[in-house]
Amino acid sequence: MDALGNLDDLDTPCVLVDLDQAEVNIVRHQAYLASHGIAARPHIKTHKTVELARAQIAAGAVGLTCQKLGEAEVMAAAGFTDILLTYNIVGARKLARLKALNAHIRVGVVADSAAVVEGLATAGFSDPARPLRVLVECDTGARRCGVADPAAAAALARRIQAAPGLSFGGLMTYPPNGGTAAVQAFMGDARALLDAAGLPCPTITSGGSPDMWRAHEAPVITEYRAGTYIYNDRSLVERGVCSWSDCALCVLATVVSVPAADRAVIDAGSKVLTTDPMGLTGHGHVMGRSDLAIDRLSEEHGCVQAMGGSVGLSVGQRLRIVPNHACVVSNMVDRAVALRNGVPVGELAIAARGRVT
C-alpha cells in the first residue's frame, strides 16, 4: 500500500478504514470468544479484503465464513484453506465450482432441505479423502433459511451422513437479534437428538455481531461467526453494542451545496452509503454532529438536515459519516483508503466486492 498524502487531498466520497481500530476490534472479540472456549470463524462479507482476513486468522480464527462461492474463490486463491459457506449451493454451475474448491481447500457448506442435499450428493464428491462437509442450517427465529425444528435438523443430518460424498459437519444458524436463548433451546434439543441417534456433531455454529458479546449465553455452540464486528457501524452503536469510537469504517464526504440555512447536500449518496435502513431513521451518523440527520439519499447526493437550528456547513467542508451498515458500504467501492494513526497509508483492495454468485 502506497502512501496517499493527507486526508484533505483525498477525492470524495471515499471509504476510510482505520486499520488500528479494526485490529483492536478483531483482537477484542477473539479474546472474548477464546475466554469462553468458542472458536471464531469471522464472516468476510463485511470487509471483503484479503489483508483483513489474514489479520483475523493471525488473531486466532479457525477459518473464514463466506456467503457466496465467489467470495470463497477469492479467499481460496489468496491462500486461505478453511472456509465455511453459509449458503445453500444450488445449480449445476455452482456445484461444479464447489467441487473445484473442495478439491483444494477444506470447505463446508450448509443445507436446509432434502432438495439441497440431493443436489450436493449428485455433484459427485467422489474422493473418499475429501468428502464435502455439510452442516444443517437451522431457523432459530430469523425466518430466513433453515429447517424449522430440531427433529427436522436431526433427520436432515442423517440424510447428509448417508449421502455419497458428503459428511455431516454439524449445525448452523443465523439467529435473530437477541436470539441467544432461542439458539440454546433449538441447538440443545437438536444435539440431544443427534446424540441419541449416535451421530457425531462436530460443530454448532452461530453468528451475528448484534449479539457478539452474548455468544456464551448459548453454551451449546462451539463456534461463532461475526462479520460487522471488525468495523462496527451505526446500527451496532444504536443497539448499544459498541460506541462511535469503536467504528473503524466511515465515509469521507464533501459538502457540495448549502441551499438553505437548515440543510446541506453532500457528495455521498446511495452509491456509497447505500439505502440499507437497518431499522433506523436516516442514512448514517455525521461524526461530531449529532444535531444533523442524513434524511434523504439519491444516488449521488446525500441531503443533510439540521434538527433544529442551522446546518452550520459550507461548500467544500468535509464530513465523516458512519454508515448504518458497514458491510454493504464495503461492497460499493473497489478500494478503501487505509489509515494508520489517522493518516492515509494506502489503498485496501476490496477483492471480493461484487461477487454475487
Place this chain on the structure above:
Amino acid sequence: MDALGNLDDLDTPCVLVDLDQAEVNIVRHQAYLASHGIAARPHIKTHKTVELARAQIAAGAVGLTCQKLGEAEVMAAAGFTDILLTYNIVGARKLARLKALNAHIRVGVVADSAAVVEGLATAGFSDPARPLRVLVECDTGARRCGVADPAAAAALARRIQAAPGLSFGGLMTYPPNGGTAAVQAFMGDARALLDAAGLPCPTITSGGSPDMWRAHEAPVITEYRAGTYIYNDRSLVERGVCSWSDCALCVLATVVSVPAADRAVIDAGSKVLTTDPMGLTGHGHVMGRSDLAIDRLSEEHGCVQAMGGSVGLSVGQRLRIVPNHACVVSNMVDRAVALRNGVPVGELAIAARGRVT
C-alpha cells in the same frame, strides 16, 4: 460479446438486459422529444455502458448526461464528445480532472452557489477557445441542490458570465415527480430575467423519467435528460409511466430454500436488488407472479412471501425480478447479460459502475 448459451445455463443472480426492448425504449422517447422540438440528453447513470450510450447518440441524442466526473471520464475515453455533468464540482482534485476533460471534449457543469462558481473560476479554464460551460442549477421543488428562486438564478448566471474562463450555459433542474408546471413557472420567470438583462440562455434543461411523457407541458425547456427510461423499472410501472413489458432490465434469481408453504428464499439480496425503496413496499416484482412479494432482503438472500395461499416454488426454480429502481441495480454488477430475441448473446460491461467521485 460472445454467445453465452441458454438462459438456464446462467449462474445466478445475474442482471439481464433485453437489448431489443432497450432500443425500443430509446427510440420511442427520442421520437416523442423530437416531435416537440426538445433535444434529448440521456443520463447514462441508468446503464453505465458504452454500448447503450452509443445507441442513444445514434438515435439522435445531442449528448450525454453524467452525474459524476468518473462517469464522464469513462464516456470521454470511449469517444463521446459532449457531456453535461449535472453536479457541483468542488475541490482541487476534481477541478483538475474537470480541466483535463474540458481540454478534450465539450463539457458542461452546473453550479448553484457563488462558492461553486468561484471554485470553477479559480481552476483556470484559460484557453479562450474552450471556456467551461456552466449552467445554473435551479430547485423547482425537489429540495436537493439548486438556487431557490428565479432572481437567484439570474444573479448567479451573471456571476458565471463575468467569471474568467467560464461561460453561462443556461438553466438546469431536476424537478420533483409531477413538477412540470413548477418547471415552467420557475424557468419562465428566470428566462424573462435573463432576457431583460440581455444575457443569452442557450439551454433550459429538465429531466426525470417519471415525467418523461410530460416534458412538452413545460414548453420553456429546450432539452430533456431521462435516465431510467432506457430500462424502465417497477417504480415507473407502479406510477403508470410504462408497463411490465416495457421493462428491459431484470434480475434472474434462483430459489434456494422453501422453508414454509407460504414463503421461499432466493439468491438475490440487497447486493443485487438493492434496498432502494422508491416509495414502494417490497423489493421488486416477480414477473408473472403478482401474488408474491419480496418482503425482506439481506445481503445475499431475498425473502419471498405469498400474499395469501402457497408460494408455489421449489428449490432450483428461477424467477425474473423487475427491481424497484433499475439504475442502482446496474451499479451492483460489473457485467450484465445481454439478450437478443430473449436469448443471451453476450456480456455488457458496466464500464462506469462504481465511479463515485
